[in-house]
Amino acid sequence: MNGQLDLLLLGSLGAGEAHGYALIARVHERSGARLELQEGSVYPALHKLEAAGCVSSRWADDAGGRRRVYAITGAGRAELARMVEEWKGFSAAVRGVLGAAS
Amino acid sequence: MNGQLDLLLLGSLGAGEAHGYALIARVHERSGARLELQEGSVYPALHKLEAAGCVSSRWADDAGGRRRVYAITGAGRAELARMVEEWKGFSAAVRGVLGAAS
DNA sequence: TCCCATACCTAGACTCTCTAGGTATGGGAC
DNA sequence: GTCCCATACCTAGAGAGTCTAGGTATGGGA
16 A cells, blocks of 8 residues: 555544454545555554554454454554655655646 | 655656656655655666666766666656556545545 | 354565665866 | 766665465354
């Protein structure tokens, strides 16, 4: 996902807690079906974000089977804000380089 | 450069032929000094684009020392147009996912 | 009872870019 | 005249990030 996976996950979690599968569906939906995250990318990324303190997780027993529900933390929101600014700067830079071509 | 290196190089060459060093300077300038491509990334990428038929090159003896001047080809312009559309789709998708967060 | 959708996980491969080194030329400083 | 630096090009190997391909487990419907 071109280096923006953490941004997409944190951005999605910013709208409310969710478990892995739901997160994939949320990104798919909110991207207008343009982005399809892979499980093999999402789970390791979530574990990394948790290790970094950007998200927290808890096991939910409510629905059938095991589910691990992730929520964004305060530090995660700060990191998200930073990443959003970085993304804005990067996309503006690309637009600038493309200029007339875009 | 987050997987957009080819796009940036072709987009810059779309504005006119240039040699490697000038291309790096052009991207730096047009991006508002936000993007600093590395030589070690740019030269291999240009070679790959040439092998793919997207750019052509010639050695220029005019100025002091050797310079390899690159120009975008017809196939390169088609590829650039495709990449620009892809980039637009991707950035729109990211905006969609970020939603209120952005 | 079987199968499938849901849900989670990991190892290894792959792609892309960067780091760090190298070569070469011409011009200005001393 | 020689040294040094800016310009200019190049490559090997490392590193980061993501994907592929496999695995496990549960619950519900056929």
